[in-house]
Amino acid sequence: MEVLAFRELTIQLEKELYRLHYNEQTITYYRSMWRRIASLLESEGTNHFSEEAGLRFLEREYNYFELEKAGNLTQSIINVSRVVRMLGDYQLHGCILRRYYKQKKLIQNAAYEEMLQRYSMHCEMKDYSKATQHHYRKASEKFLSFLESKGIQDCAAISVGNLNDYITTLLGYSYKMVEQQLCALRSFLRFLHNNQIHLLDLTEAIPSINARKQNRIPSVWSPENVTKLLEAIDRGNPAGKRDYAMILIVARLGLRSIDLKRLKLENLKWQENRITLMQSKTSRELHLPLLSDVGWAIIDYLKYGRPKVDSPFVFLRHLAPLEPFADEHHLHRIIEKYMKLAKIPNKPPEEKRYAFFTAYAG
Numbered sequence: 603m604e605v606l607a608f609r610e611l612t613i614q615l616e617k618e619l620y621r622l623h624y625n626e627q628t629i630t631y632y633r634s635m636w637r638r639i640a641s642l643l644e645s646e647g648t649n650h651f652s653e654e655a656g657l658r659f660l661e662r663e664y665n666y667f668e669l670e671k672a673g674n675l676t677q678s679i680i681n682v683s684r685v686v687r688m689l690g691d692y693q694l695h696g697c698i699l700r701r702y703y704k705q706k707k708l709i710q711n712a713a714y715e716e717m718l719q720r721y722s723m724h725c726e727m728k729d730y731s732k733a734t735q736h737h738y739r740k741a742s743e744k745f746l747s748f749l750e751s752k753g754i755q756d757c758a759a760i761s762v763g764n765l766n767d768y769i770t771t772l773l774g775y776s777y778k779m780v781e782q783q784l785c786a787l788r789s790f791l792r793f794l795h796n797n798q799i800h801l802l803d804l805t806e807a808i809p810s811i812n813a814r815k816q817n818r819i820p821s822v823w824s825p826e827n828v829t830k831l832l833e834a835i836d837r838g839n840p841a842g843k844r845d846y847a848m849i850l851i852v853a854r855l856g857l858r859s860i861d862l863k864r865l866k867l868e869n870l871k872w873q874e875n876r877i878t879l880m881q882s883k884t885s886r887e888l889h890l891p892l893l894s895d896v897g898w899a900i901i902d903y904l905k906y907g908r909p910k911v912d913s914p915f916v917f918l919r920h921l922a923p924l925e926p927f928a929d930e931h932h933l934h935r936i937i938e939k940y941m942k943l944a945k946i947p948n949k950p951p952e953e954k955r956y957a958f959f960t961a962y963a964g
Contacts, residue, residue, distance in 0.1 A: 606650075607649045607650060608636075608639075608640055608650060609640075611693055612633075612640075614692070614696075615688070615692045615698075616632070616633070618697070618698055618751065621710065622698060632685060635682060638659070639659050639685075639686070642659045642662070643655060651689055651693060652690075656686035656687075656690060657686070660679075660682065660686060664679045666683070673839035673840065673841060675921075681922055694771075695767070695770065695771045696751065697748055697771070708744065709743060710750060711750055713756065714749075714750065714755075714757075717757055717799070718742060718743055720797075721738075725738050725739070731882070732882065732885065733860055733883065737782065737786060741786030741787060742786060745787060748771065749768075757794055758800055760794075760800060760804065765804060765807050766807075768787075769808075784808050784809070787808060788808050791805050831940050831944050831946060832849060832853070840903075840908070840909075843906060844907055844908070844917055845936050846899055847896075847903045848917055848936070849936070849937065849940070850895065850896055850899050851900075855891075855893070858881070859933050860882045861882055861888075862933070863915075863927040864879075864915070865877075865879060865915065866916060867916055868914065870900065872892070872897075874892075876892050877889070877892050900916065911925075913925065
């Protein structure tokens with residue numbers, strides 16, 4: 603995409619914000635921040651925005667990196683960082699990426715709404731799991747929203763170039779997330795071709811992603827490594843309290859990642875000392891013991907770490923938007939972070955290996 607002068611960049615971005623029905627108060631806030639960033643660019647003798655300039659602005663105005671390292675970022679500073687990231691993303695891709703939408707309606711085109719509904723029914727008829735249906739729908743909705751932002755209003759008009767442009771918006775995400783997004787996109791494109799909506803089978807234009815096996819988290823752990831991992835977590839800050847409780851639940855109870863992300867306050871049956879939830883994969887009710895150490899870790903997070911927002915979910919993101927982890931958000935990055943701190947190798951020793959959740963069960 604052409605690198606626009608800063609004023610032209612903000613003019614186009616503002617039009618897109620209006621198209622997506624951002625309210626006037628929010629847009630006024632964005633304008634005020636753009637003016638401050640423009641002053642920085644002017645002082646540096648340039649009229650073009652860059653990611654590096656945005657980071658300099660955050661550091662100069664808010665001492666951003668020191669506060670981030672200390673875990674002391676306020677919500678107002680987090681909001682400013684979102685303004686900076688949105689400018690960089692729009693400059694690169696010419697659209698507002700999904701992460702900024704919160705709960706806003708992504709699709710404005712009635713034809714796309716109907717197509718998405720047809721595709722959802724198709725996934726249901728294929729008897730995909732509820733989790734897969736949800737993921738495929740959200741991924742397809744994101745792709746259709748991208749097409750809308752590019753002025754493409756008909757699925758029959760999708761080109762290979764459009765696919766390439768969309769795929770570039772996924773750069774920088776984890777391998778696993780990109781793989782899942784492309785898998786969902788292939789399913790949607792196959793649906794379009796099989797139903798004569800698009801003449802070409804565009805799935806052939808979707809690249810394959812080679813797995814990076816050296817970066818995989820081991821599927822089995824020794825009890826010693828599980829203990830080291832938990833001890834590496836700094837429980838003196840909110841994010842550390844959250845991460846400790848999440849990883850402890852996985853280690854002690856073997857809860858799947860998707861179920862951990864969807865765990866709600868109502869699932870915690872304190873009087874009965876158990877956790878009761880509906881498993882995403884099997885759609886069956888699951889009952890787990892609310893062990894003492896797990897319970898205290900959750901309480902510590904709820905009282906002293908969890909953001910003070912109205913949400914039914916136990917575990918929340920600590921950077922805006924302050925909401926539950928999305929289904930496509932993979933928690934392996936959190937584990938990898940503490941593996942590095944604990945100096946745990948990607949491949950545990952061959953002897954005395956146990957499944958992760960049973961390793962710490964004793």
